[in-house]
Amino acid sequence: MLPSHGSNPHYLYDSLSIAQPEETLDFSANLNPLGPPQTLIEKWPDAFNLITTYPDPHSATLTKKLAAMHNTEESRVLVGNGGAELITLVGRFLFHKRVCIVQPAFSEYEEACRSAGCEVTYHTLEEGWRLDPKPLIEKMNHLDAIFLCSPNNPTGVSYDPESVRTLIAEAEKRDCYLIIDEAFADFLHEEPSYTVELMTNKNLIILRSLTKMFAIPGLRLGYMMAHPEVISAVKKLKPHWSVNALALMAGEICIEEQAYTTATRKFIEEERVKLQLFFEKHRYIYSRSSVNFYLLKDPERTDQAPLLHYLMKNGIVPRHTENFPGLNGRWLRFAIRTSDENDRLMEVLASWRS
Ligand SMILES: Cc1ncc(COP(=O)(O)O)c(C=O)c1O
DSSP states (O other), X not given: XXXXXXXXXXXXXXXXXXXXXXXXXXXXXXXOTTOSOHHHHHHGGGGGGGGGSOOOTTOHHHHHHHHHHTTSOGGGEEEESHHHHHHHHHHHHTTTOEEEEEESOOTHHHHHHHHTTOEEEEEEOOTTOOOOHHHHHHHHTTOSEEEEESSOTTTOOOOOHHHHHHHHHHHHHXXXXXXXXXXXXXXXXXXXXXXXXHHHOSSEEEEEESTTTTTOTTTOOEEEEOOHHHHHHHHHHSOTTOSOHHHHHHHHHHTTOHHHHHHHHHHHHHHHHHHHHHXXXXXXXXXXXXXXXXXXXXXXXXXXXXXXXXXHHTTEEOEEOTTSTTTTTSSEEEEOOOHHHHHHHHHHHHHHHO
């Protein structure tokens, strides 16, 4: 049984019965390799006092700031204990409904929907992962909701905003919810904005995470944007105080960090170009990612398991893709890490070739 998520590499070592080397580099978690912003690190010693009182159950200050950032209203924003909590709550909101997941995609949508008794089907994109709205629109008449992950985890591909806009409009006409998970949108040079649609559309739900760009997954912080009626229905399902005070403080600091976000995007882009040149030279195939992770495979092998084992024995931990429908282990996923760590990855991939 392979672990269902990246991070915590010892689970992958244990499940594959590979002895974990003393030093490993974790390429399986898609976090900002530059770490949390300096301002957050500096303010952290002040945070201790926050744990002696209950957090604001309405996350009022952060909600206000997020609404202003997205040019929307506070009634259209709900802060959650990570994007993961909001996915679970949206699943419960869709109790017993007919849901389609555009695959490959983050596995939690299916978990959340199945545990809420939903009927789950897939719309699986062909490799290359281009989104053609037409076949999906045809399915909408028989669906209550569609999950779309863009930029996509695991491929890193960002779907064309025009196609997404078409889906948003058609879903509304057919009273089908369209849930767009944009957990990685802030890694894009040009972030898509569906704020205009959000202000009128009752069927659009946007999910966001603060844990990726700001490298704070241990704190748990995300938010969703939707019509006020959807927000209040989801809010009723949410446990009181589910977002802790430390996360709220971190969120308020992080969303002001535009310069940090811009510097991260630039850094990621430079590393991605460097890695892609290497992959081409050494005959590896990769996905056309626009964010901080990508898929990779050795086209000279039908089975990527030997490459996975080789990397892990050499202390490089990728994310397996066995539990992504549409990939089924045919690729490995890697985060873009620091320059030295990416160099080490290239060194090991070059040694695999020889
Ligand atoms: C696409 C996507 N959405 C949401 C999440 C959940 O993020 P978090 O709960 O850390 O905010 C993840 C985490 O890997 C993800 O990949």
